[in-house]
Amino acid sequence: xxxxxxxxxxxxxxxxxxxxxxxxxxxxxxxxxxxxxxxxxxxxxxxxxxxxxxxxxxxxxxxxxxxxxxxxxxxxx
Amino acid sequence: xxxxxxxxxxxxxxxxxxxxxxxxxxxxxxxxxxxxxxxxxxxxxxxxxxxxxxxxxxxxxxxxxxxxxxxxxxxxxxxxxxxxxxxxxxxxxxxxxxxxxxxxxxxxxxxxxxxxxxxx
Numbered sequence: 001x002x003x004x005x006x007x008x009x010x011x012x013x014x015x016x017x018x019x020x021x022x023x024x025x026x027x028x029x030x031x032x033x034x035x036x037x038x039x040x041x042x043x044x045x046x047x048x049x050x051x052x053x054x055x056x057x058x059x060x061x062x063x064x065x066x067x068x069x070x071x072x073x074x075x076x077x
Numbered sequence: 078x079x080x081x082x083x084x085x086x087x088x089x090x091x092x093x094x095x096x097x098x099x100x101x102x103x104x105x106x107x108x109x110x111x112x113x114x115x116x117x118x119x120x121x122x123x124x125x126x127x128x129x130x131x132x133x134x135x136x137x138x139x140x141x142x143x144x145x146x147x148x149x150x151x152x153x154x155x156x157x158x159x160x161x162x163x164x165x166x167x168x169x170x171x172x173x174x175x176x177x178x179x180x181x182x183x184x185x186x187x188x189x190x191x192x193x194x195x196x197x
Contacts, residue, residue, distance in 0.1 A: 006176050009169045024172045028179040031188040036178050039190040046174035049167070061189075 037061075083156055085133045094118075095126050099149065102136060106146035 010023040026033050036042045040056035048054025048071055057068040070077055090096055098112060113123040120143070127147065130136040137148040 006173050009165065009172055011165055011168060022168055024168075026172075026176065026179055028182070029184070032179050032182045032184070032186060033175075034188040035182060035186050035190070036175055038188070041190070042178055042182075045178050046171060050170060050174075 082133070083160055086135065086153055086157055089129050089133045089135065092126070092129075094123075095130055098123070098126060098130065099135060102147060102149035103151075106148045108146050109143040112147065 007025040007027070012021050012023070013019065014021060036046065038061045040059045043059070044054045044056060048069070052071040052073050055070040055072060057070050059065075059067045061067070090099065094116070101107060101112060109120065109124055109127065112127070113120040116123060127136055131138045133153060134150055135153045137150065
């Protein structure tokens, strides 16, 4: 069994622009972290709120691309 | 009640002069006269700002005497911290799930999924 290491999440707001920056370190090489963000099958496993089922309806992951996520709970979408 | 109290605190701190007053009271108690000294505005204007702060409970009620020191009640910040912490925790949980996903991925996986993959 592998132990999963977790790191502390840091959230900071930028005083000059309306932006909230979340910084987090992962114990994984960049290509794996990138894959977890670009692969819809992997994305649904971690991104959505835990109490809702997340479905990726459409995901065009590139600069200027688009996405449509659906959150489902029972009959509610 | 809690949500309303929170609105009052956030709204009170949305003003830079009031945040400055809070910052100075965080260094130690001070009287209205002392607090008003560095500002270009009147003592009355500063007293008004302090009244807004005291309505939230952040600062002790202004006394009739300008020489009574005012005190910051830092417990009110716990209310704000608790509100913010909920969102930090949600982000934390999300990335803990991502940790688990990353752990399962083979090391030689491509950085992007194959373009032909069917998406449900």
